[in-house]
Amino acid sequence: MSNPMELNGNYIHPHWRLTLNGLGLNTIADWLALDKTLVDEPNQRGRGISQVFQANVVGAGGEPVTVYIKHQRNYVRRTVLHPITGQATLYQEYIALMRCWQAGVPVAEPLFFAVNSQGGNHEAMLVSINLAGFQSLDQIDLGALSPGRRFTLIRDVASVVRLLHERGLVHQNLYPKHIFVAWCEKQQRYDVRFIDMERCRPHYQRWQPRLRDLETLARRAKGFSARDRVRFLRAYLDRPLADSDGRSLVARMERKFKLRSA
Structure with a gap:
């Protein structure tokens, strides 16, 4: 290319x-x-x-x-x-x-x-x-998913958001309607794609731009419980939340979304 x-x-x-x-x-x-x-x-x-x-x-x-x-x-x-x-x-x-x-x-x-x-x-x-066979995240009825499928959805979306950030990019408009997913039966996972990338830019700081993406998604995601948000953060970090990055991230998100209730 x-x-x-x-x-x-x-x-x-x-x-x-x-x-x-x-x-x-x-x-x-x-x-x-x-x-x-x-x-x-x-x-x-x-x-x-x-x-x-x-x-x-x-x-x-x-x-x-x-x-x-x-x-x-x-x-x-x-x-x-x-x-x-x-x-x-x-x-x-x-x-x-x-x-x-x-x-x-x-x-x-x-x-x-x-x-x-x-x-x-x-x-x-x-x-x-067109993303045939995909649905935007805001169209997914989380309550209708089995626990295993729900956890897989959270994990797969979190891993792709992490990939975006690890590649030095931030979406800056990370609403659920801008994340499309499709279930892959053979691989037993979700294919995840981003759309509406008009505001996507490179980022040069470790956390601040990433946090804005994460906060936007957490604020707009409907049907996600506090426990789901903790699972998302754990999958996003790809490590236990007890380390320094995890504690810092959870503290920030707790202040905004009351994750202590999880």
Whole structure:
């Protein structure tokens, strides 16, 4: 895979290049011309707009593949490097996805990315493959799971969050709706993927950025008991909670979420 910081016009997933070329899906205009469905109400910011569409394309084997098309026009955020014109927020998500891919962090698979500036208008598009068979964590009824399956879910989500952090990245928007899981019967484990990586960034501190991710997830996770949160922290640390890191982390989380009741 190419270096994520090298952005020369379009990016097309190398395994999909021939297929997308054959379908004539090489530019933003090509993707917009597809028969597609608007997923949510558009987000508007000043004269900018951001939309998400769902569409089907024909895969290499002739099977239909559902994709999500994120399209932005003049939907930018000013940055240090782009203080006047700003930079498309989708660019940051694309960079984050590629960083995660290269670091082995599981994310929704990017197929296509492009930016285009003409006549004072700035467009950006990111296309990713639908996570078929996955559910977001906030859609899981924990009470309906057996104790063993519930513990496995907690362990597998915690281990992937730890992997993200160990690779020097923080999500910064780690809500349950941004964590997708699928049960793998053969391996008896959950496949876990992150989505909506727009705010994902490298971190250079040991704990503070990680704690914000953990606190966001703990605060928004519904159906998780205090005992579940302790199990999550134990799996996240991958060591007993009695060591110095564990005591520090548990003390911080206790103050916010009253884990002593576990």
